[in-house]
Amino acid sequence: MRFFDNKNVNQQMPQKEAQMQMLKWIWSVGVNVLSRIWNTVKTFFSLHYCPSRVAKVLLAIVPFVLLLGTYIHFSNKRHEENPRDKILPTISQMYEQVKIYVVETDKRTDKNLFVDDTLASLKRLLIGVSIASVLSLIWGLSMGIYPWVRSTWMPFVTFVSIIPPLAILPIIFIGLGVEELGKISLIVLGITFLMTRDLKIAVENIPREQIVKALTLGASSWAIVYRIIFPQVMPRFIEMIRVYLSPAWLFLIAAEAIASKNGLAYRIFLSRRYLNMSLIIPIVFWITSIGFLMNFILKKILDWKYRWYVDIKNG
Amino acid sequence: MSAAREENHVIYCLDMVKAYGANVVLDDIDFKVSRGEFVTVVGPSGCGKSTMLRLILGQERHTSGTMLIDGREIYHPDVTRGIVFQRYSLFPHLTAMENVMIGKLFTATCLELLGSMETSRDEAMYYLKKVGLEDDAKKKPHQLSGGQQQRVAIAQALIMKPEILMMDEPYGALDPYTREDLQMFILEVWEETGMTIFFVTHDLEEAVFLGSRVVAFSQYYSDGRHGLKHGARIVSDYDLGRSIKSTEVKKSPAFSDLIHRIRHESFEPKFCQSVKAFNQTHPDSFMTLTEEQGAVAAEVVESI
Numbered sequence: 178m179r180f181f182d183n184k185n186v187n188q189q190m191p192q193k194e195a196q197m198q199m200l201k202w203i204w205s206v207g208v209n210v211l212s213r214i215w216n217t218v219k220t221f222f223s224l225h226y227c228p229s230r231v232a233k234v235l236l237a238i239v240p241f242v243l244l245l246g247t248y249i250h251f252s253n254k255r256h257e258e259n260p261r262d263k264i265l266p267t268i269s270q271m272y273e274q275v276k277i278y279v280v281e282t283d284k285r286t287d288k289n290l291f292v293d294d295t296l297a298s299l300k301r302l303l304i305g306v307s308i309a310s311v312l313s314l315i316w317g318l319s320m321g322i323y324p325w326v327r328s329t330w331m332p333f334v335t336f337v338s339i340i341p342p343l344a345i346l347p348i349i350f351i352g353l354g355v356e357e358l359g360k361i362s363l364i365v366l367g368i369t370f371l372m373t374r375d376l377k378i379a380v381e382n383i384p385r386e387q388i389v390k391a392l393t394l395g396a397s398s399w400a401i402v403y404r405i406i407f408p409q410v411m412p413r414f415i416e417m418i419r420v421y422l423s424p425a426w427l428f429l430i431a432a433e434a435i436a437s438k439n440g441l442a443y444r445i446f447l448s449r450r451y452l453n454m455s456l457i458i459p460i461v462f463w464i465t466s467i468g469f470l471m472n473f474i475l476k477k478i479l480d481w482k483y484r485w486y487v488d489i490k491n492g
Numbered sequence: 493m494s495a496a497r498e499e500n501h502v503i504y505c506l507d508m509v510k511a512y513g514a515n516v517v518l519d520d521i522d523f524k525v526s527r528g529e530f531v532t533v534v535g536p537s538g539c540g541k542s543t544m545l546r547l548i549l550g551q552e553r554h555t556s557g558t559m560l561i562d563g564r565e566i567y568h569p570d571v572t573r574g575i576v577f578q579r580y581s582l583f584p585h586l587t588a589m590e591n592v593m594i595g596k597l598f599t600a601t602c603l604e605l606l607g608s609m610e611t612s613r614d615e616a617m618y619y620l621k622k623v624g625l626e627d628d629a630k631k632k633p634h635q636l637s638g639g640q641q642q643r644v645a646i647a648q649a650l651i652m653k654p655e656i657l658m659m660d661e662p663y664g665a666l667d668p669y670t671r672e673d674l675q676m677f678i679l680e681v682w683e684e685t686g687m688t689i690f691f692v693t694h695d696l697e698e699a700v701f702l703g704s705r706v707v708a709f710s711q712y713y714s715d716g717r718h719g720l721k722h723g724a725r726i727v728s729d730y731d732l733g734r735s736i737k738s739t740e741v742k743k744s745p746a747f748s749d750l751i752h753r754i755r756h757e758s759f760e761p762k763f764c765q766s767v768k769a770f771n772q773t774h775p776d777s778f779m780t781l782t783e784e785q786g787a788v789a790a791e792v793v794e795s796i
């Protein structure tokens with residue numbers, strides 16, 4: 178019976194058969210493609226996804242494009258309603274303001290305000306961070322090394338580092354004045370204690386074996402400090418400065434916002450009075466660029482001078 | 493004991509106890525080591541063999557009893573006792589060369605430092621050659637393999653010509669081939685320098701192969717003090733002779749017999765020997781018991 182049936186079908190409908198096979202083929206290709214796409218999507222959102230170099234760059238660009246796109250969209254919308262809108266200025270509006278700020282000299286003070294502000298802010302920031310670094314280095318190292326220093330100062334440093342520095346800003350300004358001393362002091366007080374605490378931990382993280390080994394090689398206490406501990410803490414210290422530059426900026430901006438005659442943050446807060454967003458946004462961008470550059474330089478120093486540390490950290 | 497014999501013992505402990513608060517780690521240790529001995533120390537985890545090493549090193553102080561190194565009390569680690577740890581022996585920020593040389597720089601006076609940089613460098617190079625790493629002198633420790641790192645660490649200790657070379661599970665992290673390689677190496681060093689080596693390991697085979705004397709610590713023994721937590725003692729102490737063995741010996745039945753015996757005596761929690769029955773065949777081994785301990789122990793032995 179079967180034999181007969183098959184024979185009949187073959188003879189009668191060769192065309193239909195071909196169509197069926199075609200459909201089957203299209204179906205299987207479709208299923209294949211879809212399942213591949215589905216798998217790719219599934220992998221992409223899973224924790225097994227390994228982005229290629231190109232994919233990494235593309236993914237990294239996404240948030241920036243989103244931010245810029247959103248801004249331009251809303252800026253355009255506001256400018257359609259009111260061409261003189263100041264809240265979300267267009268690129269050309271910003272360009273106008275930046276040109277005045279960067280290129281022209283101020284008539285009243287006969288200075289280039291951009292250069293003057295940048296140098297003033299950088300001076301405060303760098304002096305503040307330098308003083309904090311030296312203080313915390315000496316203090317943190319001694320705390321990590323000498324038990325009596327640790328016992329004397331650790332509870333104090335822990336306690337003081339919890340005080341929000343901005344809360345004592347009025348005290349600093351009343352006590353030390355609103356001039357450079359007050360501003361730099363705020364930065365120093367803001368980060369020194371935290372850096373000291375971190376440095377002490379960095380010293381303690383050096384394996385005990387290293388100290389014992391140095392002693393069996395005849396090292397004096399002083400030699401252990403400057404030949405073993407100091408060189409090993411240095412790279413961690415540089416990383417620490419990278420981290421604490423952010424709070425240092427915070428305190429600088431706070432100090433300049435409240436009482437100052439120049440500085441990048443002073444300019445921002447001055448512009449705020451006139452709702453001059455066209456200048457505020459570029460200055461924020463400029464501050465970010467400076468911060469980015471500092472971070473980059475410190476990273477390069479680490480790569481160049483402390484290769485062993487970077488290599489060990491990266492495994 | 494005569495003074496002359498005493499002088500010949502680099503390590504001498506009598507009734508030594510080490511306790512952390514109420515927790516007794518080492519209980520009434522009697523132990524002495526002759527000059528030039530290769531002592532390997534084994535024992536179950538937590539039996540205090542590393543504590544013993546730290547005491548000899550001077551990193552910690554014993555709680556009571558006597559402990560003399562070269563006939564004197566010690567309070568801190570110093571140049572008479574070199575150390576090779578399992579990890580962290582090398583300074584990560586220095587090259588292999590600088591790591592070996594640094595001991596010379598530490599001990600040089602200011603005047604010497606001006607003149608002797610070259611001599612120190614030559615001496616460091618001599619030791620690096622000896623450990624077969626003259627080509628890697630400029631590498632930092634993280635660029636060396638585990639075995640190479642330990643070789644540099646040994647060279648680093650040797651350059652100070654210590655009385656005792658202490659080693660705390662130095663080969664614990666190495667693969668079997670490198671391990672055997674370094675075992676032969678340390679035996680060569682021992683033969684050449686004739687120094688005393690105190691080698692802590694948890695590998696019984698390594699201990700029996702390397703040691704001229706194998707000392708087993710254990711907290712599993714009975715001295716009649718039921719219900720009391722007691723610290724570890726030396727439960728067996730074998731004299732294996734000072735001749736250098738070839739690796740072939742590891743295959744011999746006598747070798748594996750000894751390993752099994754030590755494992756039984758020291759590592760088995762259920763096997764609690766009486767203090768009187770300890771297998772202490774080494775001529776240097778001795779044990780003093782308090783009258784009370786002795787009496788109770790004797791009873792235990794009789795009852796068995």
